[in-house]
Amino acid sequence: MSYLPNSTSPPPLQHPVPTHPAYIPEPPSTPVSPQGYQRYTSSPPVQQPFAQPIPPQQAVRMHSDYASSHGQYQPMGPTPRQIPVHHGQPPNLPADLAAWGFDNPTAQFGMQLGQNAVAAGQEYVQRNLGGLIPISVLRHHFNVSNSYVMNKLRILLFPWRHKWPRRVRRSENGQSEWQPPREDVNAPDLYIPLMAIVTYILLAALHSGLSSRFHPEILGITASKALAVVLLDFVFVKLGCYFLNIPGSINQVLDLMAYDGYKFVGVIVTLVAGLLNVGRTLYFVTFCYSFLSTAFFLLRSLRYLILPDASATAAPVNSPAQRSRRIIFLFIVAMSQVLYMGILVRM
Numbered sequence: 001m002s003y004l005p006n007s008t009s010p011p012p013l014q015h016p017v018p019t020h021p022a023y024i025p026e027p028p029s030t031p032v033s034p035q036g037y038q039r040y041t042s043s044p045p046v047q048q049p050f051a052q053p054i055p056p057q058q059a060v061r062m063h064s065d066y067a068s069s070h071g072q073y074q075p076m077g078p079t080p081r082q083i084p085v086h087h088g089q090p091p092n093l094p095a096d097l098a099a100w101g102f103d104n105p106t107a108q109f110g111m112q113l114g115q116n117a118v119a120a121g122q123e124y125v126q127r128n129l130g131g132l133i134p135i136s137v138l139r140h141h142f143n144v145s146n147s148y149v150m151n152k153l154r155i156l157l158f159p160w161r162h163k164w165p166r167r168v169r170r171s172e173n174g175q176s177e178w179q180p181p182r183e184d185v186n187a188p189d190l191y192i193p194l195m196a197i198v199t200y201i202l203l204a205a206l207h208s209g210l211s212s213r214f215h216p217e218i219l220g221i222t223a224s225k226a227l228a229v230v231l232l233d234f235v236f237v238k239l240g241c242y243f244l245n246i247p248g249s250i251n252q253v254l255d256l257m258a259y260d261g262y263k264f265v266g267v268i269v270t271l272v273a274g275l276l277n278v279g280r281t282l283y284f285v286t287f288c289y290s291f292l293s294t295a296f297f298l299l300r301s302l303r304y305l306i307l308p309d310a311s312a313t314a315a316p317v318n319s320p321a322q323r324s325r326r327i328i329f330l331f332i333v334a335m336s337q338v339l340y341m342g343i344l345v346r347m
Contacts, residue, residue: 141190141254143180151185152192156265159297166304178251188301190254193261197226200264200344203271207347210275226264229340233260236336240329244322246306255305259298263337266290267344274345291341295334306330 155162167184168176181189204222208214237256241248273286306326 137250137254138190140180140251141188141258143182144189144191145182148181148185148189149192152181152189153265155185156192156262156297157269157293159293159300162300164300164303186301188255188258190258190261193258193264196261196264196268197223197230199268200226200271203268203275204347207271207275211347226344229343230257230260233263233336233340237333240333241306244306244326244329246326252305259301262297263294263341264344266294267341270341270345271347274347287341287345291338294337294341298337299330299334302330302333 164186166186167179169179170176178187181187201219201222205214205218208218234256267290269290270287273283306329307323
């Protein structure tokens with residue numbers, strides 16, 4: 001008998017939806033009916049006689065949920081150990097290494113390795129440069145302070161009414177020696193010449209960049225030109241001291257290098273005037289003033305080296321003819337600065 005929609009017979013049977021709690025759905029590859037019911041190609045999986053073991057963490061969570069639902073909670077088994085958090089530095093570690101997380105063996109190994117590296121570097125410098133330039137003498141020329149640098153720059157730019165005698169002190173062995181730049185503003189130093197040379201190189205690069213002709217080789221060319229001018233001036237003064245029987249020492253060599261580098265302060269002032277576009281006339285006036293101040297500074301500063309008196313550490317000049325030759329040489333050294341500065345300001 002066929003089924004008619006208006007008949008009173010019951011509707012056809014449908015497959016029941018499985019509600020077994022241990023049922024695990026099959027992968028998506030199992031065909032699904034359009035009504036959303038899953039069809040079985042075989043009988044449902046048979047439940048294993050023994051349940052699968054529950055992980056400890058899940059068992060603890062299930063126990064806690066059950067106990068909380070009944071108004072009581074007792075931890076099941078040992079709870080995870082609480083790790084103390086140190087808000088300060090960990091114990092048994094020094095303050096400077098604890099912040100980086102180093103333990104004692106690692107810190108000791110690093111400290112020992114650093115000490116060995118520093119000792120090896122000092123030994124290398126002392127072995128290669130100690131015989132040529134003693135480190136103590138080099139340290140003497142870099143012993144400067146902020147007040148010394150400011151006063152020295154003021155003297156280099158305005159040397160007209162400054163007093164020039166250098167201060168002498170007694171050393172531990174009873175000999176007289178010059179005071180360091182920190183204690184005597186008239187003492188030569190190597191800090192200002194070194195910083196002035198670096199500033200000159202950077203200004204030359206800036207000048208070429210503003211003129212749209214900058215390339216990386218300009219830094220090397222400018223540094224080579226600056227070093228060549230310093231060495232040329234140094235060789236000229238040193239040869240003059242040799243022919244005039246002026247005694248020399250390591251201190252004299254470093255003093256001459258310092259005085260040769262002071263000209264870069266006037267060169268920097270001239271270059272800044274050129275960058276500000278102050279005009280050709282004012283630029284020429286700035287160059288002339290910088291040259292005159294540098295020449296006057298060298299005339300007064302090199303006097304203790306070329307024309308020492310009886311109170312100085314070098315031997316005084318006794319012959320009038322020798323003194324006259326030294327005065328002429330000192331004047332030539334001062335006037336030759338216009339040539340060196342003219343080469344340096346040309347970009």
